[in-house]
Amino acid sequence: xxxxxxxxxxxxxxxxxxxxxxxxxxxxxxxxxxxxxxxxxxxxxxxxxxxxxxxxxxxxxxxxxxxxxxxxxxxxxxxxxxxxxxxxxxxxxxxxxxxxxxxxxxxxxxxxxxxxxxxxxxxxxxxxxxxxxxxxxxxxxxxxxxxxxxxxxxxxxxxxxxxxxxxxxxxxxxxxxxxxxxxxxxxxxxxxxxxxxxxxxxxxxxxxxxxxxxxxxxxxxxxxxxxxxxxxxxxxxxxxxxxxxxxxxxxxxxxxxxxxxxxxxxxxxxxxxxxxxxxxxxxxxxxxxxxxxxxxxx
Amino acid sequence: xxxxxxxxxxxxxxxxxxxxxxxxxxxxxxxxxxxxxxxxxxxxxxxxxxxxxxxxxxxxxxxxxxxxxxxxxxxxxxxxxxxxxxxxxxxxxxxxxxxxxxxxxxxxxxxxxxxxxxxxxxxxxxxxxxxxxxxxxxxxxxxxxxxxxxxxxxxxxxxxxxxxxxxxxxxxxxxxxxxxxxxxxxxxxxxxxxxxxxxxxxxxxxxxxxxxxxxxxxxxxxxxxxxxxxxxxxxxxxxxxxxxxxxxxxxxxxxxxxxxxxxxxxxxxxxxxxxxxxxxxxxxxxxxxxxxxxxxxx
Numbered sequence: 001x002x003x004x005x006x007x008x009x010x011x012x013x014x015x016x017x018x019x020x021x022x023x024x025x026x027x028x029x030x031x032x033x034x035x036x037x038x039x040x041x042x043x044x045x046x047x048x049x050x051x052x053x054x055x056x057x058x059x060x061x062x063x064x065x066x067x068x069x070x071x072x073x074x075x076x077x078x079x080x081x082x083x084x085x086x087x088x089x090x091x092x093x094x095x096x097x098x099x100x101x102x103x104x105x106x107x108x109x110x111x112x113x114x115x116x117x118x119x120x121x122x123x124x125x126x127x128x129x130x131x132x133x134x135x136x137x138x139x140x141x142x143x144x145x146x147x148x149x150x151x152x153x154x155x156x157x158x159x160x161x162x163x164x165x166x167x168x169x170x171x172x173x174x175x176x177x178x179x180x181x182x183x184x185x186x187x188x189x190x191x192x193x194x195x196x197x198x199x200x201x202x203x204x205x206x207x208x209x210x211x212x213x214x215x216x217x218x219x220x221x222x223x224x225x226x227x228x229x230x231x232x233x234x235x236x237x238x239x240x241x242x243x244x245x246x247x248x249x250x251x252x253x254x255x256x257x258x259x260x261x262x263x264x265x266x267x268x269x270x271x272x273x274x275x276x277x278x279x280x281x282x283x284x285x286x287x288x289x290x291x292x293x294x295x296x297x298x
Numbered sequence: 299x300x301x302x303x304x305x306x307x308x309x310x311x312x313x314x315x316x317x318x319x320x321x322x323x324x325x326x327x328x329x330x331x332x333x334x335x336x337x338x339x340x341x342x343x344x345x346x347x348x349x350x351x352x353x354x355x356x357x358x359x360x361x362x363x364x365x366x367x368x369x370x371x372x373x374x375x376x377x378x379x380x381x382x383x384x385x386x387x388x389x390x391x392x393x394x395x396x397x398x399x400x401x402x403x404x405x406x407x408x409x410x411x412x413x414x415x416x417x418x419x420x421x422x423x424x425x426x427x428x429x430x431x432x433x434x435x436x437x438x439x440x441x442x443x444x445x446x447x448x449x450x451x452x453x454x455x456x457x458x459x460x461x462x463x464x465x466x467x468x469x470x471x472x473x474x475x476x477x478x479x480x481x482x483x484x485x486x487x488x489x490x491x492x493x494x495x496x497x498x499x500x501x502x503x504x505x506x507x508x509x510x511x512x513x514x515x516x517x518x519x520x521x522x523x524x525x526x527x528x529x530x531x532x533x534x535x536x537x538x539x540x541x542x543x544x545x546x547x548x549x550x551x552x553x554x555x556x557x558x559x560x561x562x563x564x565x566x567x568x569x570x571x572x573x574x575x576x577x578x579x580x581x582x583x584x585x586x587x588x589x590x591x592x593x594x595x596x
Contacts, residue, residue, distance in 0.1 A: 116416050117416075117472070118413070120412035144471075144473040147473040174441050177446070
């Protein structure tokens with residue numbers, strides 16, 4: 001029997017759900033804990049950090065690579081979303097992954113496919129409002145992947161914070177027996193959160209892209225400032241002010257929200273999430289920062 | 299270790315999802331195949347026949363008893379739906395069931411529950427049109443139950459034929475790794491399909507209730523009649539004619555449909571499903587009959 005996969009050996013790739021299930025069940029029968037990292041490919045250090053954290057925790061790691069058409073709106077960038085199977089394979093060959101599940105779109109959501117997992121509440125504001133159908137597409141595909149992989153742990157990145165909250169709600173609501181684990185956002189040296197979409201930024205856009213993280217830090221500073229009341233509004237003003245300084249960025253939103261509901265924090269709350277989204281001509285970027293404060297923020 | 303549960307020993311009841319999962323996983327680890335029969339309680343010979351068939355196939359049987367609020371419309375009979383835990387326990391004590399999962403509504407769909415599994419296509423006509431939200435409620439709860447019980451087989455009754463088609467679509471679309479098994483409709487001697495709702499019929503309504511099955515048989519006879527073309531219409535006319543003879547029954551629909559789509563059969567199809575629904579003052583009843591024919595039906 002094969003032992004734990006060494007970090008140097010390339011994992012098998014398969015589009016076959018039954019093969020994935022058989023391999024996972026065999027691993028589990030030998031006592032392994034299974035961690036699952038769903039991705040849309042074009043992997044970067046953020047994905048690799050999720051894999052490394054899951055491995056460090058002692059789990060065997062299954063990665064999926066699938067650009068999910070259901071989560072893109074008709075005017076969104078499904079076709080333009082970056083893809084690089086060769087690059088992904090190289091990165092994964094050194095990541096100590098057991099198996100890569102890369103379903104074919106034609107088989108994964110064939111003609112006649114008619115089921116959607118629809119999350120309400122936290123899926124409705126912000127990204128939910130700006131990208132109708134996006135979270136239903138995410139929830140549907142993650143449900144499918146979980147049914148195939150049957151992992152003990154689902155690993156997601158904090159960068160997509162509302163996605164984390166939506167999927168957390170879904171896992172609870174539908175009684176999925178999987179534990180959600182969240183890895184921190186990995187950033188470039190200048191603060192830009194890693195994202196597969198960053199590659200599409202022009203040089204000029206890339207130079208301005210760290211403005212999202214700067215805005216978040218300005219929001220955090222405003223929250224920490226002494227004084228009473230209306231600090232949420234002050235934080236949002238501070239974020240907008242920083243974002244306006246980047247001429248290529250068009251603001252979608254800059255908000256202080258409750259991290260579970262993505263609505264304004266309750267009166268008396270002491271922690272929250274600053275969230276920003278901005279459109280550059282070549283790519284839309286999002287970012288967020290966990291914050292705590294003393295006294296009232298609302 | 300306990301052997302296979304004898305038909306005489308009462309199964310444990312639990313509202314605890316973790317206890318169900320632990321028991322099922324222990325059974326599977328010993329090589330058992332798990333069959334799951336979801337019910338809304340008030341059990342009758344139709345439910346018992348599903349259990350018996352699953353047992354005859356060699357599986358260990360888990361039954362759920364849960365009147366699912368999500369599948370009732372605001373004007374429907376959730377509160378009036380018959381319940382009899384004592385009677386159910388007596389019947390199940392002799393049925394050779396491993397375990398009964400009876401979740402509490404407050405824990406199963408607590409405040410804040412915001413996720414729905416929504417099936418399109420086959421869930422839209424007939425029952426879907428007359429009972430908005432019904433199939434989303436069914437699909438959501440069955441998803442939850444499947445996540446807790448993790449069975450190898452899901453057993454459903456043919457009496458709820460559109461529910462079978464909707465859940466079949468859902469299982470395929472969401473990659474559930476469970477095999478759907480369908481047990482035939484069990485009938486009273488006079489042809490009335492068993493249903494928990496039959497108990498609510500008055501004596502007069504009960505006397506007229508076999509009209510649904512008589513209508514289906516009249517429809518089948520019309521399909522078998524010699525002649526060409528328009529036989530679907532002739533079958534539907536024949537069913538309506540029979541149903542009109544029952545003064546207490548108000549017709550919801552009487553149709554010949556394709557058993558997968560619940561739309562009219564394709565030109566050149568040779569088999570289909572006759573489906574009827576009628577409202578009596580005290581309960582709404584549905585029934586169906588598989589049919590085959592030669593020549594064109596449309």
